[in-house]
Amino acid sequence: MxxxxxxxxxxxxxxxxxxxxxxxxxxxxxxxxxxxxxxxxxxxxxxxxxxxxxxxxxxxxxxxxxxxxxxxxxxxxxxxxxxxxxxxxxxxxxxxxxxxxxxxxxxxxxxxxxxxxxxxxKSVRLDAGKCNGRYFINTLGVGFDAQVAADFHKMKIRNGKLRYWIALIKNLIGYKPKRLKLVSEEFSEDRAMFMISVGNGRSSGGGFAVLPNALADDGLLDACVFRFNNDGLIRKTKKLMEVIRGTHNQDPTVTPFRTKKLVIESSEDMPMHIDGELFVNSRFEIEIIPAAVNVIVNPGHPNYLKVV
Ligand SMILES: [Mg+2]
Known part of the structure:
Protein backbone atom coordinates (compact mmCIF):
# COMPACT_ATOMS: atom_id res chain seq x y z
CA MET A 1 0.00 0.00 0.00
CA LYS A 122 0.32 -3.15 -8.74
CA SER A 123 2.09 -2.40 -12.01
CA VAL A 124 3.63 -4.19 -15.00
CA ARG A 125 6.01 -2.88 -17.68
CA LEU A 126 4.14 -2.96 -20.98
CA ASP A 127 5.59 -2.67 -24.46
CA ALA A 128 4.65 0.28 -26.59
CA GLY A 129 4.79 0.67 -30.35
CA LYS A 130 6.04 3.49 -32.53
CA CYS A 131 4.66 4.37 -35.96
CA ASN A 132 6.19 7.25 -37.94
CA GLY A 133 7.23 8.91 -34.67
CA ARG A 134 3.83 8.52 -32.96
CA TYR A 135 3.60 6.10 -30.01
CA PHE A 136 0.77 3.61 -29.52
CA ILE A 137 -0.07 1.26 -26.68
CA ASN A 138 -3.01 -0.78 -27.99
CA THR A 139 -3.45 -1.29 -31.74
CA LEU A 140 -3.12 0.39 -35.10
CA GLY A 141 -4.57 -0.49 -38.46
CA VAL A 142 -4.84 0.37 -42.14
CA GLY A 143 -7.63 -0.57 -44.52
CA PHE A 144 -11.22 -1.18 -43.48
CA ASP A 145 -11.04 -0.17 -39.81
CA ALA A 146 -8.95 2.94 -40.56
CA GLN A 147 -11.55 4.00 -43.14
CA VAL A 148 -14.25 3.47 -40.48
CA ALA A 149 -12.22 5.75 -38.17
CA ALA A 150 -11.79 8.31 -40.98
CA ASP A 151 -15.55 8.44 -41.63
CA PHE A 152 -16.22 8.55 -37.88
CA HIS A 153 -14.05 11.69 -37.57
CA LYS A 154 -15.75 13.35 -40.55
CA MET A 155 -19.35 12.86 -39.37
CA LYS A 156 -21.12 15.53 -37.36
CA ILE A 157 -23.32 13.24 -35.23
CA ARG A 158 -22.66 13.97 -31.53
CA ASN A 159 -23.42 10.52 -30.09
CA GLY A 160 -20.12 8.63 -30.42
CA LYS A 161 -21.54 5.10 -30.45
CA LEU A 162 -24.19 5.92 -33.06
CA ARG A 163 -21.62 7.73 -35.21
CA TYR A 164 -19.32 4.69 -35.00
CA TRP A 165 -22.06 2.25 -36.04
CA ILE A 166 -23.04 4.39 -39.05
CA ALA A 167 -19.37 4.58 -40.16
CA LEU A 168 -19.03 0.81 -39.70
CA ILE A 169 -22.13 -0.10 -41.73
CA LYS A 170 -21.27 2.38 -44.49
CA ASN A 171 -17.88 0.70 -44.97
CA LEU A 172 -19.22 -2.81 -44.60
CA ILE A 173 -21.29 -2.09 -47.70
CA GLY A 174 -18.96 0.22 -49.63
CA TYR A 175 -15.32 -0.40 -48.66
CA LYS A 176 -13.06 -1.65 -51.49
CA PRO A 177 -9.80 -3.51 -50.65
CA LYS A 178 -6.67 -1.55 -51.59
CA ARG A 179 -3.28 -2.73 -52.78
CA LEU A 180 -0.82 -2.62 -49.88
CA LYS A 181 2.82 -3.66 -49.58
CA LEU A 182 3.79 -5.14 -46.24
CA VAL A 183 7.43 -5.92 -45.45
CA SER A 184 8.78 -7.62 -42.33
CA GLU A 185 11.40 -10.25 -41.54
CA GLU A 186 8.70 -12.82 -40.75
CA PHE A 187 6.11 -12.14 -43.47
CA SER A 188 5.88 -9.98 -46.59
CA GLU A 189 3.12 -9.50 -49.15
CA ASP A 190 2.19 -7.06 -51.92
CA ARG A 191 -1.46 -7.31 -53.02
CA ALA A 192 -5.01 -6.05 -52.43
CA MET A 193 -5.93 -6.35 -48.76
CA PHE A 194 -9.05 -5.66 -46.73
CA MET A 195 -7.16 -4.66 -43.57
CA ILE A 196 -3.90 -4.98 -41.62
CA SER A 197 -3.93 -4.84 -37.82
CA VAL A 198 -0.85 -4.46 -35.61
CA GLY A 199 -0.67 -4.22 -31.85
CA ASN A 200 0.11 -4.92 -28.26
CA GLY A 201 -3.51 -5.32 -27.24
CA ARG A 202 -6.10 -7.67 -28.71
CA SER A 203 -9.10 -5.55 -29.61
CA SER A 204 -9.83 -2.36 -31.51
CA GLY A 205 -12.88 -0.49 -32.76
CA GLY A 206 -14.84 -1.13 -29.56
CA GLY A 207 -14.44 -4.89 -29.22
CA PHE A 208 -13.19 -6.40 -32.49
CA ALA A 209 -10.67 -9.04 -31.32
CA VAL A 210 -8.35 -8.46 -34.29
CA LEU A 211 -5.27 -9.91 -32.52
CA PRO A 212 -6.75 -12.62 -30.27
CA ASN A 213 -3.43 -13.97 -28.96
CA ALA A 214 -1.51 -10.73 -28.40
CA LEU A 215 0.34 -10.20 -25.13
CA ALA A 216 1.23 -6.64 -24.18
CA ASP A 217 4.48 -7.50 -22.39
CA ASP A 218 6.10 -10.14 -24.65
CA GLY A 219 8.42 -7.79 -26.55
CA LEU A 220 6.67 -8.53 -29.85
CA LEU A 221 3.97 -6.91 -31.96
CA ASP A 222 1.15 -9.16 -33.09
CA ALA A 223 0.11 -8.48 -36.66
CA CYS A 224 -2.64 -9.82 -38.92
CA VAL A 225 -3.41 -9.49 -42.61
CA PHE A 226 -7.10 -9.81 -43.50
CA ARG A 227 -7.81 -10.33 -47.23
CA PHE A 228 -11.59 -10.98 -47.44
CA ASN A 229 -11.25 -9.62 -50.99
CA ASN A 230 -13.72 -11.75 -52.92
CA ASP A 231 -16.36 -11.94 -50.22
CA GLY A 232 -19.86 -10.59 -50.66
CA LEU A 233 -21.69 -8.63 -47.98
CA ILE A 234 -23.09 -11.65 -46.12
CA ARG A 235 -19.80 -13.58 -46.12
CA LYS A 236 -17.87 -10.46 -45.10
CA THR A 237 -20.31 -9.81 -42.24
CA LYS A 238 -19.92 -13.43 -41.10
CA LYS A 239 -16.13 -13.06 -41.17
CA LEU A 240 -16.31 -9.82 -39.19
CA MET A 241 -18.44 -11.64 -36.61
CA GLU A 242 -15.53 -14.10 -36.34
CA VAL A 243 -13.21 -11.13 -35.83
CA ILE A 244 -15.46 -9.85 -33.00
CA ARG A 245 -15.12 -13.27 -31.34
CA GLY A 246 -11.40 -13.54 -32.20
CA THR A 247 -11.89 -16.88 -33.97
CA HIS A 248 -10.68 -15.74 -37.42
CA ASN A 249 -7.09 -17.07 -37.28
CA GLN A 250 -8.15 -20.37 -38.90
CA ASP A 251 -9.59 -18.55 -41.94
CA PRO A 252 -7.33 -19.21 -44.98
CA THR A 253 -7.73 -15.57 -46.08
CA VAL A 254 -6.20 -14.38 -42.79
CA THR A 255 -2.48 -14.44 -41.90
CA PRO A 256 -1.46 -13.77 -38.28
CA PHE A 257 2.21 -13.32 -37.40
CA ARG A 258 4.51 -11.74 -34.82
CA THR A 259 7.32 -9.30 -35.46
CA LYS A 260 9.40 -6.48 -33.98
CA LYS A 261 9.31 -4.25 -37.01
CA LEU A 262 7.31 -3.83 -40.22
CA VAL A 263 6.65 -1.37 -43.01
CA ILE A 264 3.29 -0.84 -44.75
CA GLU A 265 3.24 1.10 -48.02
CA SER A 266 0.71 2.16 -50.60
CA SER A 267 1.02 4.04 -53.90
CA GLU A 268 -1.23 6.78 -52.48
CA ASP A 269 -2.03 8.37 -49.13
CA MET A 270 -4.20 6.19 -46.89
CA PRO A 271 -5.71 6.60 -43.43
CA MET A 272 -4.26 4.72 -40.49
CA HIS A 273 -5.75 4.60 -37.02
CA ILE A 274 -3.22 4.63 -34.18
CA ASP A 275 -5.03 3.67 -30.94
CA GLY A 276 -8.18 4.84 -32.76
CA GLU A 277 -6.73 8.26 -33.69
CA LEU A 278 -6.43 9.10 -37.37
CA PHE A 279 -3.26 9.71 -39.42
CA VAL A 280 -2.72 9.85 -43.19
CA ASN A 281 0.42 8.79 -45.07
CA SER A 282 1.54 6.48 -47.90
CA ARG A 283 4.26 4.80 -45.83
CA PHE A 284 4.12 3.64 -42.21
CA GLU A 285 7.21 2.37 -40.37
CA ILE A 286 6.20 0.47 -37.25
CA GLU A 287 8.38 -0.94 -34.47
CA ILE A 288 8.09 -2.21 -30.91
CA ILE A 289 9.58 -0.46 -27.89
CA PRO A 290 9.86 -3.25 -25.30
CA ALA A 291 8.97 -2.61 -21.63
CA ALA A 292 8.33 1.07 -22.30
CA VAL A 293 5.50 2.04 -19.93
CA ASN A 294 4.78 1.06 -16.31
CA VAL A 295 1.02 0.46 -16.07
CA ILE A 296 -1.34 -0.43 -13.16
CA VAL A 297 -3.01 -3.84 -13.61
CA ASN A 298 -6.01 -5.47 -11.90
CA PRO A 299 -4.61 -8.60 -10.21
CA GLY A 300 -6.70 -11.76 -10.41
CA HIS A 301 -8.71 -10.67 -13.46
CA PRO A 302 -8.33 -11.95 -17.05
CA ASN A 303 -5.85 -9.78 -18.92
CA TYR A 304 -3.60 -9.83 -21.98
CA LEU A 305 -0.31 -10.15 -20.13
CA LYS A 306 2.39 -12.77 -19.88
CA VAL A 307 3.41 -12.04 -16.27
CA VAL A 308 0.19 -11.94 -14.21
MG1 LIG B 1 3.00 -8.17 -27.77
Missing part, protein backbone atom coordinates in the same frame (compact mmCIF):
# COMPACT_ATOMS: atom_id res chain seq x y z
CA UNK A 2 3.03 2.24 0.02
CA UNK A 3 1.99 3.57 -3.37
CA UNK A 4 -0.81 5.48 -1.64
CA UNK A 5 1.92 7.87 -0.57
CA UNK A 6 3.01 8.71 -4.10
CA UNK A 7 2.17 11.97 -5.82
CA UNK A 8 -0.89 11.13 -7.93
CA UNK A 9 -2.56 13.11 -10.71
CA UNK A 10 -5.72 12.30 -12.65
CA UNK A 11 -6.18 13.67 -16.18
CA UNK A 12 -9.86 13.76 -17.11
CA UNK A 13 -10.95 14.40 -20.69
CA UNK A 14 -14.47 15.80 -20.13
CA UNK A 15 -15.58 15.29 -23.74
CA UNK A 16 -14.59 11.58 -23.84
CA UNK A 17 -17.47 9.12 -24.16
CA UNK A 18 -19.78 11.84 -25.58
CA UNK A 19 -19.29 13.76 -22.32
CA UNK A 20 -19.50 10.79 -19.97
CA UNK A 21 -15.98 11.45 -18.60
CA UNK A 22 -17.06 14.98 -17.64
CA UNK A 23 -20.25 13.82 -15.91
CA UNK A 24 -18.22 11.12 -14.17
CA UNK A 25 -15.93 13.66 -12.44
CA UNK A 26 -17.93 13.96 -9.16
CA UNK A 27 -17.65 10.19 -8.69
CA UNK A 28 -13.93 10.29 -9.49
CA UNK A 29 -13.52 13.07 -6.89
CA UNK A 30 -15.41 11.00 -4.29
CA UNK A 31 -13.19 7.95 -4.88
CA UNK A 32 -10.04 10.06 -4.68
CA UNK A 33 -11.27 11.58 -1.41
CA UNK A 34 -11.83 8.08 -0.06
CA UNK A 35 -8.54 6.48 -1.10
CA UNK A 36 -5.95 9.18 -1.76
CA UNK A 37 -7.15 12.68 -0.80
CA UNK A 38 -3.82 14.21 -1.82
CA UNK A 39 -4.29 13.38 -5.52
CA UNK A 40 -4.83 16.23 -7.97
CA UNK A 41 -7.33 16.31 -10.84
CA UNK A 42 -6.78 18.11 -14.13
CA UNK A 43 -9.24 18.45 -17.02
CA UNK A 44 -8.20 18.67 -20.66
CA UNK A 45 -9.39 21.69 -22.62
CA UNK A 46 -8.58 20.73 -26.23
CA UNK A 47 -7.29 17.86 -28.38
CA UNK A 48 -3.61 17.18 -27.60
CA UNK A 49 -3.86 18.82 -24.18
CA UNK A 50 -3.49 15.52 -22.29
CA UNK A 51 0.00 15.08 -23.83
CA UNK A 52 1.04 18.55 -22.59
CA UNK A 53 -0.50 18.05 -19.15
CA UNK A 54 1.25 14.69 -18.68
CA UNK A 55 4.64 16.12 -19.75
CA UNK A 56 4.23 18.95 -17.21
CA UNK A 57 3.17 16.57 -14.42
CA UNK A 58 6.20 14.33 -15.01
CA UNK A 59 8.43 17.41 -14.79
CA UNK A 60 6.77 18.36 -11.49
CA UNK A 61 7.63 14.96 -10.01
CA UNK A 62 4.25 13.22 -10.04
CA UNK A 63 4.78 9.47 -9.52
CA UNK A 64 1.35 8.29 -10.77
CA UNK A 65 -0.71 9.63 -13.69
CA UNK A 66 -4.20 8.25 -14.22
CA UNK A 67 -6.22 8.77 -17.41
CA UNK A 68 -9.99 9.25 -17.12
CA UNK A 69 -11.20 8.91 -20.69
CA UNK A 70 -11.11 6.57 -23.65
CA UNK A 71 -8.40 5.12 -25.87
CA UNK A 72 -7.73 8.55 -27.44
CA UNK A 73 -7.01 10.15 -24.06
CA UNK A 74 -4.78 7.20 -23.11
CA UNK A 75 -2.84 7.53 -26.36
CA UNK A 76 -2.28 11.27 -25.77
CA UNK A 77 -0.84 10.64 -22.29
CA UNK A 78 1.34 7.75 -23.53
CA UNK A 79 3.12 10.19 -25.89
CA UNK A 80 4.68 11.80 -22.79
CA UNK A 81 5.25 8.61 -20.77
CA UNK A 82 7.75 7.00 -23.17
CA UNK A 83 11.20 7.38 -21.66
CA UNK A 84 9.72 7.71 -18.14
CA UNK A 85 9.29 4.17 -16.80
CA UNK A 86 9.66 5.66 -13.29
CA UNK A 87 6.15 7.10 -13.67
CA UNK A 88 3.26 4.68 -13.12
CA UNK A 89 0.27 5.00 -15.45
CA UNK A 90 -3.32 4.09 -14.53
CA UNK A 91 -6.49 3.95 -16.61
CA UNK A 92 -10.11 4.61 -15.61
CA UNK A 93 -12.17 3.99 -18.74
CA UNK A 94 -14.73 6.63 -19.57
CA UNK A 95 -14.63 6.88 -23.37
CA UNK A 96 -16.58 5.64 -26.38
CA UNK A 97 -13.76 3.29 -27.39
CA UNK A 98 -12.36 1.47 -24.36
CA UNK A 99 -10.32 -1.36 -25.85
CA UNK A 100 -7.01 -0.85 -24.07
CA UNK A 101 -8.33 -1.25 -20.51
CA UNK A 102 -8.98 -4.97 -21.16
CA UNK A 103 -5.21 -5.50 -21.52
CA UNK A 104 -4.95 -4.59 -17.83
CA UNK A 105 -7.87 -6.67 -16.53
CA UNK A 106 -10.00 -3.65 -15.63
CA UNK A 107 -13.64 -3.35 -16.80
CA UNK A 108 -14.99 -0.57 -19.01
CA UNK A 109 -16.96 0.84 -16.07
CA UNK A 110 -15.38 0.71 -12.60
CA UNK A 111 -17.00 -0.96 -9.57
CA UNK A 112 -15.80 -0.18 -6.04
CA UNK A 113 -13.32 -3.09 -6.01
CA UNK A 114 -11.70 -1.75 -9.20
CA UNK A 115 -10.96 1.57 -7.47
CA UNK A 116 -9.32 -0.40 -4.66
CA UNK A 117 -7.12 -2.24 -7.21
CA UNK A 118 -6.27 1.02 -8.97
CA UNK A 119 -5.05 2.69 -5.78
CA UNK A 120 -3.12 -0.45 -4.75
CA UNK A 121 -1.16 0.25 -7.94
Missing amino acids: SDYDGKWAFIDNPVAGSGFAGRYLPEVRAEIKRYHPGADIFSTERPGHATELAAGLIEQGYTHIVAVGGDGTINEIVQSLIGHPEVTFGVVSAGSGNDFVHVLGFPERFAEKDWVSLFQA
Whole structure:
Protein backbone atom coordinates (compact mmCIF):
# COMPACT_ATOMS: atom_id res chain seq x y z
CA MET A 1 0.00 0.00 0.00
CA SER A 2 3.03 2.24 0.02
CA ASP A 3 1.99 3.57 -3.37
CA TYR A 4 -0.81 5.48 -1.64
CA ASP A 5 1.92 7.87 -0.57
CA GLY A 6 3.01 8.71 -4.10
CA LYS A 7 2.17 11.97 -5.82
CA TRP A 8 -0.89 11.13 -7.93
CA ALA A 9 -2.56 13.11 -10.71
CA PHE A 10 -5.72 12.30 -12.65
CA ILE A 11 -6.18 13.67 -16.18
CA ASP A 12 -9.86 13.76 -17.11
CA ASN A 13 -10.95 14.40 -20.69
CA PRO A 14 -14.47 15.80 -20.13
CA VAL A 15 -15.58 15.29 -23.74
CA ALA A 16 -14.59 11.58 -23.84
CA GLY A 17 -17.47 9.12 -24.16
CA SER A 18 -19.78 11.84 -25.58
CA GLY A 19 -19.29 13.76 -22.32
CA PHE A 20 -19.50 10.79 -19.97
CA ALA A 21 -15.98 11.45 -18.60
CA GLY A 22 -17.06 14.98 -17.64
CA ARG A 23 -20.25 13.82 -15.91
CA TYR A 24 -18.22 11.12 -14.17
CA LEU A 25 -15.93 13.66 -12.44
CA PRO A 26 -17.93 13.96 -9.16
CA GLU A 27 -17.65 10.19 -8.69
CA VAL A 28 -13.93 10.29 -9.49
CA ARG A 29 -13.52 13.07 -6.89
CA ALA A 30 -15.41 11.00 -4.29
CA GLU A 31 -13.19 7.95 -4.88
CA ILE A 32 -10.04 10.06 -4.68
CA LYS A 33 -11.27 11.58 -1.41
CA ARG A 34 -11.83 8.08 -0.06
CA TYR A 35 -8.54 6.48 -1.10
CA HIS A 36 -5.95 9.18 -1.76
CA PRO A 37 -7.15 12.68 -0.80
CA GLY A 38 -3.82 14.21 -1.82
CA ALA A 39 -4.29 13.38 -5.52
CA ASP A 40 -4.83 16.23 -7.97
CA ILE A 41 -7.33 16.31 -10.84
CA PHE A 42 -6.78 18.11 -14.13
CA SER A 43 -9.24 18.45 -17.02
CA THR A 44 -8.20 18.67 -20.66
CA GLU A 45 -9.39 21.69 -22.62
CA ARG A 46 -8.58 20.73 -26.23
CA PRO A 47 -7.29 17.86 -28.38
CA GLY A 48 -3.61 17.18 -27.60
CA HIS A 49 -3.86 18.82 -24.18
CA ALA A 50 -3.49 15.52 -22.29
CA THR A 51 0.00 15.08 -23.83
CA GLU A 52 1.04 18.55 -22.59
CA LEU A 53 -0.50 18.05 -19.15
CA ALA A 54 1.25 14.69 -18.68
CA ALA A 55 4.64 16.12 -19.75
CA GLY A 56 4.23 18.95 -17.21
CA LEU A 57 3.17 16.57 -14.42
CA ILE A 58 6.20 14.33 -15.01
CA GLU A 59 8.43 17.41 -14.79
CA GLN A 60 6.77 18.36 -11.49
CA GLY A 61 7.63 14.96 -10.01
CA TYR A 62 4.25 13.22 -10.04
CA THR A 63 4.78 9.47 -9.52
CA HIS A 64 1.35 8.29 -10.77
CA ILE A 65 -0.71 9.63 -13.69
CA VAL A 66 -4.20 8.25 -14.22
CA ALA A 67 -6.22 8.77 -17.41
CA VAL A 68 -9.99 9.25 -17.12
CA GLY A 69 -11.20 8.91 -20.69
CA GLY A 70 -11.11 6.57 -23.65
CA ASP A 71 -8.40 5.12 -25.87
CA GLY A 72 -7.73 8.55 -27.44
CA THR A 73 -7.01 10.15 -24.06
CA ILE A 74 -4.78 7.20 -23.11
CA ASN A 75 -2.84 7.53 -26.36
CA GLU A 76 -2.28 11.27 -25.77
CA ILE A 77 -0.84 10.64 -22.29
CA VAL A 78 1.34 7.75 -23.53
CA GLN A 79 3.12 10.19 -25.89
CA SER A 80 4.68 11.80 -22.79
CA LEU A 81 5.25 8.61 -20.77
CA ILE A 82 7.75 7.00 -23.17
CA GLY A 83 11.20 7.38 -21.66
CA HIS A 84 9.72 7.71 -18.14
CA PRO A 85 9.29 4.17 -16.80
CA GLU A 86 9.66 5.66 -13.29
CA VAL A 87 6.15 7.10 -13.67
CA THR A 88 3.26 4.68 -13.12
CA PHE A 89 0.27 5.00 -15.45
CA GLY A 90 -3.32 4.09 -14.53
CA VAL A 91 -6.49 3.95 -16.61
CA VAL A 92 -10.11 4.61 -15.61
CA SER A 93 -12.17 3.99 -18.74
CA ALA A 94 -14.73 6.63 -19.57
CA GLY A 95 -14.63 6.88 -23.37
CA SER A 96 -16.58 5.64 -26.38
CA GLY A 97 -13.76 3.29 -27.39
CA ASN A 98 -12.36 1.47 -24.36
CA ASP A 99 -10.32 -1.36 -25.85
CA PHE A 100 -7.01 -0.85 -24.07
CA VAL A 101 -8.33 -1.25 -20.51
CA HIS A 102 -8.98 -4.97 -21.16
CA VAL A 103 -5.21 -5.50 -21.52
CA LEU A 104 -4.95 -4.59 -17.83
CA GLY A 105 -7.87 -6.67 -16.53
CA PHE A 106 -10.00 -3.65 -15.63
CA PRO A 107 -13.64 -3.35 -16.80
CA GLU A 108 -14.99 -0.57 -19.01
CA ARG A 109 -16.96 0.84 -16.07
CA PHE A 110 -15.38 0.71 -12.60
CA ALA A 111 -17.00 -0.96 -9.57
CA GLU A 112 -15.80 -0.18 -6.04
CA LYS A 113 -13.32 -3.09 -6.01
CA ASP A 114 -11.70 -1.75 -9.20
CA TRP A 115 -10.96 1.57 -7.47
CA VAL A 116 -9.32 -0.40 -4.66
CA SER A 117 -7.12 -2.24 -7.21
CA LEU A 118 -6.27 1.02 -8.97
CA PHE A 119 -5.05 2.69 -5.78
CA GLN A 120 -3.12 -0.45 -4.75
CA ALA A 121 -1.16 0.25 -7.94
CA LYS A 122 0.32 -3.15 -8.74
CA SER A 123 2.09 -2.40 -12.01
CA VAL A 124 3.63 -4.19 -15.00
CA ARG A 125 6.01 -2.88 -17.68
CA LEU A 126 4.14 -2.96 -20.98
CA ASP A 127 5.59 -2.67 -24.46
CA ALA A 128 4.65 0.28 -26.59
CA GLY A 129 4.79 0.67 -30.35
CA LYS A 130 6.04 3.49 -32.53
CA CYS A 131 4.66 4.37 -35.96
CA ASN A 132 6.19 7.25 -37.94
CA GLY A 133 7.23 8.91 -34.67
CA ARG A 134 3.83 8.52 -32.96
CA TYR A 135 3.60 6.10 -30.01
CA PHE A 136 0.77 3.61 -29.52
CA ILE A 137 -0.07 1.26 -26.68
CA ASN A 138 -3.01 -0.78 -27.99
CA THR A 139 -3.45 -1.29 -31.74
CA LEU A 140 -3.12 0.39 -35.10
CA GLY A 141 -4.57 -0.49 -38.46
CA VAL A 142 -4.84 0.37 -42.14
CA GLY A 143 -7.63 -0.57 -44.52
CA PHE A 144 -11.22 -1.18 -43.48
CA ASP A 145 -11.04 -0.17 -39.81
CA ALA A 146 -8.95 2.94 -40.56
CA GLN A 147 -11.55 4.00 -43.14
CA VAL A 148 -14.25 3.47 -40.48
CA ALA A 149 -12.22 5.75 -38.17
CA ALA A 150 -11.79 8.31 -40.98
CA ASP A 151 -15.55 8.44 -41.63
CA PHE A 152 -16.22 8.55 -37.88
CA HIS A 153 -14.05 11.69 -37.57
CA LYS A 154 -15.75 13.35 -40.55
CA MET A 155 -19.35 12.86 -39.37
CA LYS A 156 -21.12 15.53 -37.36
CA ILE A 157 -23.32 13.24 -35.23
CA ARG A 158 -22.66 13.97 -31.53
CA ASN A 159 -23.42 10.52 -30.09
CA GLY A 160 -20.12 8.63 -30.42
CA LYS A 161 -21.54 5.10 -30.45
CA LEU A 162 -24.19 5.92 -33.06
CA ARG A 163 -21.62 7.73 -35.21
CA TYR A 164 -19.32 4.69 -35.00
CA TRP A 165 -22.06 2.25 -36.04
CA ILE A 166 -23.04 4.39 -39.05
CA ALA A 167 -19.37 4.58 -40.16
CA LEU A 168 -19.03 0.81 -39.70
CA ILE A 169 -22.13 -0.10 -41.73
CA LYS A 170 -21.27 2.38 -44.49
CA ASN A 171 -17.88 0.70 -44.97
CA LEU A 172 -19.22 -2.81 -44.60
CA ILE A 173 -21.29 -2.09 -47.70
CA GLY A 174 -18.96 0.22 -49.63
CA TYR A 175 -15.32 -0.40 -48.66
CA LYS A 176 -13.06 -1.65 -51.49
CA PRO A 177 -9.80 -3.51 -50.65
CA LYS A 178 -6.67 -1.55 -51.59
CA ARG A 179 -3.28 -2.73 -52.78
CA LEU A 180 -0.82 -2.62 -49.88
CA LYS A 181 2.82 -3.66 -49.58
CA LEU A 182 3.79 -5.14 -46.24
CA VAL A 183 7.43 -5.92 -45.45
CA SER A 184 8.78 -7.62 -42.33
CA GLU A 185 11.40 -10.25 -41.54
CA GLU A 186 8.70 -12.82 -40.75
CA PHE A 187 6.11 -12.14 -43.47
CA SER A 188 5.88 -9.98 -46.59
CA GLU A 189 3.12 -9.50 -49.15
CA ASP A 190 2.19 -7.06 -51.92
CA ARG A 191 -1.46 -7.31 -53.02
CA ALA A 192 -5.01 -6.05 -52.43
CA MET A 193 -5.93 -6.35 -48.76
CA PHE A 194 -9.05 -5.66 -46.73
CA MET A 195 -7.16 -4.66 -43.57
CA ILE A 196 -3.90 -4.98 -41.62
CA SER A 197 -3.93 -4.84 -37.82
CA VAL A 198 -0.85 -4.46 -35.61
CA GLY A 199 -0.67 -4.22 -31.85
CA ASN A 200 0.11 -4.92 -28.26
CA GLY A 201 -3.51 -5.32 -27.24
CA ARG A 202 -6.10 -7.67 -28.71
CA SER A 203 -9.10 -5.55 -29.61
CA SER A 204 -9.83 -2.36 -31.51
CA GLY A 205 -12.88 -0.49 -32.76
CA GLY A 206 -14.84 -1.13 -29.56
CA GLY A 207 -14.44 -4.89 -29.22
CA PHE A 208 -13.19 -6.40 -32.49
CA ALA A 209 -10.67 -9.04 -31.32
CA VAL A 210 -8.35 -8.46 -34.29
CA LEU A 211 -5.27 -9.91 -32.52
CA PRO A 212 -6.75 -12.62 -30.27
CA ASN A 213 -3.43 -13.97 -28.96
CA ALA A 214 -1.51 -10.73 -28.40
CA LEU A 215 0.34 -10.20 -25.13
CA ALA A 216 1.23 -6.64 -24.18
CA ASP A 217 4.48 -7.50 -22.39
CA ASP A 218 6.10 -10.14 -24.65
CA GLY A 219 8.42 -7.79 -26.55
CA LEU A 220 6.67 -8.53 -29.85
CA LEU A 221 3.97 -6.91 -31.96
CA ASP A 222 1.15 -9.16 -33.09
CA ALA A 223 0.11 -8.48 -36.66
CA CYS A 224 -2.64 -9.82 -38.92
CA VAL A 225 -3.41 -9.49 -42.61
CA PHE A 226 -7.10 -9.81 -43.50
CA ARG A 227 -7.81 -10.33 -47.23
CA PHE A 228 -11.59 -10.98 -47.44
CA ASN A 229 -11.25 -9.62 -50.99
CA ASN A 230 -13.72 -11.75 -52.92
CA ASP A 231 -16.36 -11.94 -50.22
CA GLY A 232 -19.86 -10.59 -50.66
CA LEU A 233 -21.69 -8.63 -47.98
CA ILE A 234 -23.09 -11.65 -46.12
CA ARG A 235 -19.80 -13.58 -46.12
CA LYS A 236 -17.87 -10.46 -45.10
CA THR A 237 -20.31 -9.81 -42.24
CA LYS A 238 -19.92 -13.43 -41.10
CA LYS A 239 -16.13 -13.06 -41.17
CA LEU A 240 -16.31 -9.82 -39.19
CA MET A 241 -18.44 -11.64 -36.61
CA GLU A 242 -15.53 -14.10 -36.34
CA VAL A 243 -13.21 -11.13 -35.83
CA ILE A 244 -15.46 -9.85 -33.00
CA ARG A 245 -15.12 -13.27 -31.34
CA GLY A 246 -11.40 -13.54 -32.20
CA THR A 247 -11.89 -16.88 -33.97
CA HIS A 248 -10.68 -15.74 -37.42
CA ASN A 249 -7.09 -17.07 -37.28
CA GLN A 250 -8.15 -20.37 -38.90
CA ASP A 251 -9.59 -18.55 -41.94
CA PRO A 252 -7.33 -19.21 -44.98
CA THR A 253 -7.73 -15.57 -46.08
CA VAL A 254 -6.20 -14.38 -42.79
CA THR A 255 -2.48 -14.44 -41.90
CA PRO A 256 -1.46 -13.77 -38.28
CA PHE A 257 2.21 -13.32 -37.40
CA ARG A 258 4.51 -11.74 -34.82
CA THR A 259 7.32 -9.30 -35.46
CA LYS A 260 9.40 -6.48 -33.98
CA LYS A 261 9.31 -4.25 -37.01
CA LEU A 262 7.31 -3.83 -40.22
CA VAL A 263 6.65 -1.37 -43.01
CA ILE A 264 3.29 -0.84 -44.75
CA GLU A 265 3.24 1.10 -48.02
CA SER A 266 0.71 2.16 -50.60
CA SER A 267 1.02 4.04 -53.90
CA GLU A 268 -1.23 6.78 -52.48
CA ASP A 269 -2.03 8.37 -49.13
CA MET A 270 -4.20 6.19 -46.89
CA PRO A 271 -5.71 6.60 -43.43
CA MET A 272 -4.26 4.72 -40.49
CA HIS A 273 -5.75 4.60 -37.02
CA ILE A 274 -3.22 4.63 -34.18
CA ASP A 275 -5.03 3.67 -30.94
CA GLY A 276 -8.18 4.84 -32.76
CA GLU A 277 -6.73 8.26 -33.69
CA LEU A 278 -6.43 9.10 -37.37
CA PHE A 279 -3.26 9.71 -39.42
CA VAL A 280 -2.72 9.85 -43.19
CA ASN A 281 0.42 8.79 -45.07
CA SER A 282 1.54 6.48 -47.90
CA ARG A 283 4.26 4.80 -45.83
CA PHE A 284 4.12 3.64 -42.21
CA GLU A 285 7.21 2.37 -40.37
CA ILE A 286 6.20 0.47 -37.25
CA GLU A 287 8.38 -0.94 -34.47
CA ILE A 288 8.09 -2.21 -30.91
CA ILE A 289 9.58 -0.46 -27.89
CA PRO A 290 9.86 -3.25 -25.30
CA ALA A 291 8.97 -2.61 -21.63
CA ALA A 292 8.33 1.07 -22.30
CA VAL A 293 5.50 2.04 -19.93
CA ASN A 294 4.78 1.06 -16.31
CA VAL A 295 1.02 0.46 -16.07
CA ILE A 296 -1.34 -0.43 -13.16
CA VAL A 297 -3.01 -3.84 -13.61
CA ASN A 298 -6.01 -5.47 -11.90
CA PRO A 299 -4.61 -8.60 -10.21
CA GLY A 300 -6.70 -11.76 -10.41
CA HIS A 301 -8.71 -10.67 -13.46
CA PRO A 302 -8.33 -11.95 -17.05
CA ASN A 303 -5.85 -9.78 -18.92
CA TYR A 304 -3.60 -9.83 -21.98
CA LEU A 305 -0.31 -10.15 -20.13
CA LYS A 306 2.39 -12.77 -19.88
CA VAL A 307 3.41 -12.04 -16.27
CA VAL A 308 0.19 -11.94 -14.21
MG1 LIG B 1 3.00 -8.17 -27.77
